[in-house]
Amino acid sequence: MAVEDVKIRLEELTTLLNDYAYHYYVLDNPKVPDAEYDRLLRELRTLEEANPELKQADSPTERVGGEPLDSFKKVQHDVPMLSLSNAFNETELRDFARRAQQGLGYEPSYICELKIDGLAVNLKYENGLFVQGATRGDGTTGEDITSNLKTIPSIPLKLKENVTIDVRGEAFMPKKSFNRLNEAKEKNGEALFANPRNAAAGSLRQLDPKIAAKRNLDIFIYSVGKVENNELDSHHEALSYVKELGFKTNKETQYCETIEDVIAYCDSWLDKRTELDYDIDGIVIKVDRISDQQKLGFTAKSPRWATAFKFPAEEVVTTLEDIELSV
Ligand SMILES: NC(=O)c1cc2c(=O)c3cc(F)ccc3oc2nc1N
Numbered sequence: 158m159a160v161e162d163v164k165i166r167l168e169e170l171t172t173l174l175n176d177y178a179y180h181y182y183v184l185d186n187p188k189v190p191d192a193e194y195d196r197l198l199r200e201l202r203t204l205e206e207a208n209p210e211l212k213q214a215d216s217p218t219e220r221v222g223g224e225p226l227d228s229f230k231k232v233q234h235d236v237p238m239l240s241l242s243n244a245f246n247e248t249e250l251r252d253f254a255r256r257a258q259q260g261l262g263y264e265p266s267y268i269c270e271l272k273i274d275g276l277a278v279n280l281k282y283e284n285g286l287f288v289q290g291a292t293r294g295d296g297t298t299g300e301d302i303t304s305n306l307k308t309i310p311s312i313p314l315k316l317k318e319n320v321t322i323d324v325r326g327e328a329f330m331p332k333k334s335f336n337r338l339n340e341a342k343e344k345n346g347e348a349l350f351a352n353p354r355n356a357a358a359g360s361l362r363q364l365d366p367k368i369a370a371k372r373n374l375d376i377f378i379y380s381v382g383k384v385e386n387n388e389l390d391s392h393h394e395a396l397s398y399v400k401e402l403g404f405k406t407n408k409e410t411q412y413c414e415t416i417e418d419v420i421a422y423c424d425s426w427l428d429k430r431t432e433l434d435y436d437i438d439g440i441v442i443k444v445d446r447i448s449d450q451q452k453l454g455f456t457a458k459s460p461r462w463a464t465a466f467k468f469p470a471e472e473v474v475t476t477l478e479d480i481e482l483s484v
Contacts, residue, residue, distance in 0.1 A: 163204055164211050170201040171213045175315070178217060182310040182375075183405045214286055215315035222308045222366030229300035229364070232291040234279055235323060236382045239296055239458055241441060241465040247420055250442070253464045254416035257444055260453045260461065265444045267413040268392045269422045272465055273377050274354045274436040275329030276361055278306065280378075285319035287312065292361070296458070305361045308370035313403040323382030324399055330357040331434050334373035353436050375435070378404040391445045412445065423466045430468070439467040 158166070174197055180188040198217060205212045212218070244250045258264045279299065281289040290306035291299035306312055309328065316322075330338070335353040342349050350356035360372040381395045389395045393412055400406045409426075413419045423440045430437050444450055444462040453461040 160208070160211075163208055167201065167204045167208065167211050168213065170197055170204070171216050174198055174201060174217045175215060175313075178310055179313070179403060183313075183403065215313075219314060220308050220310060220370060222368075222370040223304055225365035225367075226304060227364070229302060229362075232279075232289065232294075232299050232301045234291070234294075234297060234299060234382075237296050238277060238279060238293040238299065238325065239455060239460060240293075241463055242456075242459045243439075244442075244464050244466045250420060250423070250464075250466055251416060253442070254419070257449075257453060257462065261449055264415065265446060265449045267416070267419050268396075268443045268445045269411045269413050269419055270379055270441045270443070271407055271409050271426065271430075271433070271437045272439040272441045272467075273327035273329050273379075273407070274352075274438040275327040275357045275376075276354070278302070278326060278328050278361075278376070279382060280306065280312065280324050280326065282316055282323075283321050285316040287314045300362075302361050304366040305363065305369040308366055309374045309376055311375050311405040316402045318402060320385055320402065322384045322402070324378050324404060325380045325382055326376045326378035326404070328357055328361060328374055328376045329353060329435050330360065330372060330374055332436065333434060338372065376405060377407040379407070379441070390447055392443050392447070392450075393445055395447075413442075427468055437468075438470075439465050441465050 174194065177188050177194050177197075180186050181194075201216070202218055205216065205218060242253075244253055254264070277293040279291050279293070280287065281291075287307065288303075289301060290303045290312070291301055293299055306328070307314065330353040332353060335350065335356050338356060339349045350359060356372070357374060360369050360374060363369055378399050379396075380392070381389065381399060389398060393410075396406050396410060411418075411422050413422060419442050423442075426437070426440060442464055444453060450460070450462040455461060
């Protein structure tokens with residue numbers, strides 16, 4: 158094949174495979190059978206090996222992970238990644254709403270999101286390309302784990318618009334992947350991970366990205382950091398915007414007009430969460446209007462316009478056998 162034709166075919170395959178991966182991993186709605194995806198990926202890999210200079214920045218072959226790092230670089234967050242205050246019962250939820258109402262002079266509307274129990278990360282895109290991913294760290298300085306995050310199929314390597322944007326989300330390990338990983342570890346006599354959150358954090362802190370690539374990690378994007386498009390007047394519009402860009406957002410997110418609706422939503426998930434195929438440790442409640450968020454501002458370490466309703470910790474029944482295993 159002439160080089161020009163190789164370039165066209167290679168770009169065609171990259172676009173096609175990324176679209177198939179988007180439908181499979183972000184929309185949970187496969188477009189083609191796995192065998193068809195694998196056949197095209199093999200064709201792309203062959204063309205890239207013969208023409209490495211033609212490999213696209215957003216090639217799906219990036220997902221297998223490159224060479225191990227010696228260490229993680231430090232990253233300064235442009236916008237600090239703060240932590241959420243907690244509310245442990247309905248009274249504390251109502252206190253949060255009362256403080257918001259006092260600060261605004263009226264009762265705001267809210268957005269409720271499942272509080273994914275994973276690892277908070279910041280994703281940086283320049284002109285639509287994924288250029289850096291970092292952990293929260295101490296809120297100001299995190300670790301550059303770009304090479305590991307590139308292996309997560311639901312993190313787009315190229316956005317549907319060429320925008321420069323920072324987004325935040327929670328990387329996590331689905332329960333099924335966690336159970337499979339611990340079964341494999343048990344067979345090898347290795348120490349088990351205590352829960353999916355530790356397993357996700359442990360996987361993303363590996364210096365060898367080929368390990369992260371095998372851990373079936375996933376992500377939900379829950380907020381926008383720095384962004385060019387400042388027509389976003391509410392949090393729910395920001396979530397629709399990042400979804401349009403190609404990010405994975407959580408379909409259980411709910412707009413709530415009043416704190417009564419918020420409390421009903423929190424109550425509804427206390428027992429339902431066992432049906433989810435990922436762990437949640439509560440519900441995140443955010444004042445929806447951006448102007449209201451700006452009026453309420455932040456304390457030294459948390460936004461005043463958001464809080465986390467925490468579920469009671471699930472009693473973990475540790476049998477004697479488990480204790481022996483983890484020794
Ligand atoms: N684990 C989560 O699913 C989740 C976590 C956060 C945060 O930690 C968080 C921290 C802030 F300072 C502000 C907003 C936030 O929104 C968030 N939204 C979520 N859905």
